[in-house]
Amino acid sequence: MSNAYLQEFAQIKELIARSSNIAIISHKGPDSDTIGASLALKMGLESIGKNVESFAKDPIPTNLQFLPKADTIKNAINPSSFDIIFAIDCGAAYMMKFEKDYPEILDPSKTILINIDHHPSNENFGVINIVDTTASATVSIIYFLLEYLGIQITRDIATCLLNGLYGDTGSFRHSNTNSLTLKIASNLTAKGADYKSIVKNQFHSNRINQLKLWGRVLSRARLNDKNATVSAVTENDFDDLNASPEDLSGVIDYLNSVPDSKFAILLAEDRKGNIKGSFRTQDDMIDLTQLAGMFGGGGHKKAAGFTIPGRLIQEVVWKIKRG
């Protein structure tokens, strides 16, 4: 284990020892890392006699509902009833979404907020902060924290942690996969993590209409004159197939898999009269934040996007008509 957080781990251990009631907040639009880390920490702290509640303002996605105790996550919090509050995998304070109604969460005189995350955007908004941008996922930090606290990693805890690792590395495909990632994954699997269910829920749960939607996106793929792989989806497509923009999740990785293409663009209409543009690139020389910025968007160098009012009109190519 890394020695990087030993001081913070010691402080957290001390705080936990003095606490009875502990809250754990996941980020809005929760994903496998924030939920996996939250549930693992909850179960771990419960095993040493603490009263722990997990919270997420937004609904838990279907493919995370198989996780042990996922049904115990609450969407309403009363911050004053907790001795300490963990913010888990929240890249910024507003990602908690509860701090709007309860600004005292961010007031160090009122709340002991422990901020554990791996996003570069994190601005250390907690009283204690562990922000390790080298960690593949926040679950990795939780794994080491549980180990430090001497908490036994049960099968259920292992499943939650591994699910986060698997999700945030895109099933060990993304560039944040390294030797330590795989070692932790190996250890969690040895502790009984339900690998099969994790894979199944992450990748084997496509509705037939989602496949058809992907089919339309891929059928329409073309290389434009800028050597970008472009495709598009209209509101009609969503209507025809009773599908939603969430059903597009992942398909852009395929558009981004054409070897000679510099980057990939997926344009999608939504029901509110907007166009959402998503960019991905494999090219180390390309910074997509600049491209997305031209449309008022942002993101990372290798994955960025924008949303603007407008509709797609099909000519010979897909273009954007600003609304």
Place this chain on the structure above:
Amino acid sequence: MSNAYLQEFAQIKELIARSSNIAIISHKGPDSDTIGASLALKMGLESIGKNVESFAKDPIPTNLQFLPKADTIKNAINPSSFDIIFAIDCGAAYMMKFEKDYPEILDPSKTILINIDHHPSNENFGVINIVDTTASATVSIIYFLLEYLGIQITRDIATCLLNGLYGDTGSFRHSNTNSLTLKIASNLTAKGADYKSIVKNQFHSNRINQLKLWGRVLSRARLNDKNATVSAVTENDFDDLNASPEDLSGVIDYLNSVPDSKFAILLAEDRKGNIKGSFRTQDDMIDLTQLAGMFGGGGHKKAAGFTIPGRLIQEVVWKIKRG
């Protein structure tokens, strides 16, 4: 490391010590495991002063040509010039494909054939046999053999081994992924294996017309009255898109990802007047060998197929007209 093969490892060590010229044969239609294992073993044995040649009767797929020394693999062999011959990842003797022209390869009085494999179908056709059906891939066995021989695992060797492991587990998605798989992968990554290139060559090299072909397959997906997810590709599709049946590789996993569907069927015409049927299932209760057997085919319980003369005719559903 497992003690299961210690006796065979000792015999192999002894044989290698007495040999100067060593051949390694991969199976026909070579994949990442057989090629990765062959090149890793070749480089390892070369590092201790042996003259080693790797052989594969069929061409090396494009996405394996990035592997170190892939360009040194030969497709013509003279068995008599080698002291020992390794058959690597060959699930049956005929898979070597060289034994047709050189039956002496299978004659224990003429050839010291060392058979290293992980397929249940393997019938111990060598003089020495290590057939470990619990191994995720043959590269895992080679990894332990190199370790046993005291050979240093260089970056290049690590890349070849990891590529085989990654390929045979479907990027750690298939059910042959376990704690040991991930541990070996972690160790190989720590030794400098080129993880990024492995992922890129395995998953990020889809030609635009391959995407369009996948688009057609997915757009046509439907649930039939047997609750199977069915799709089909005609010779016209291949012609239109200048694509080949190899471009379909992987798409059936998506057809097999519909949660309520019992199994997936992909029907594809070829240019010789045949229809190739592929079956996949996630359902533990279904044995696809029976289904494939009805069409004279075979395979595994969870993945099977057949080839019969015929053409596809599109009615309301896709049916098979036997030729």
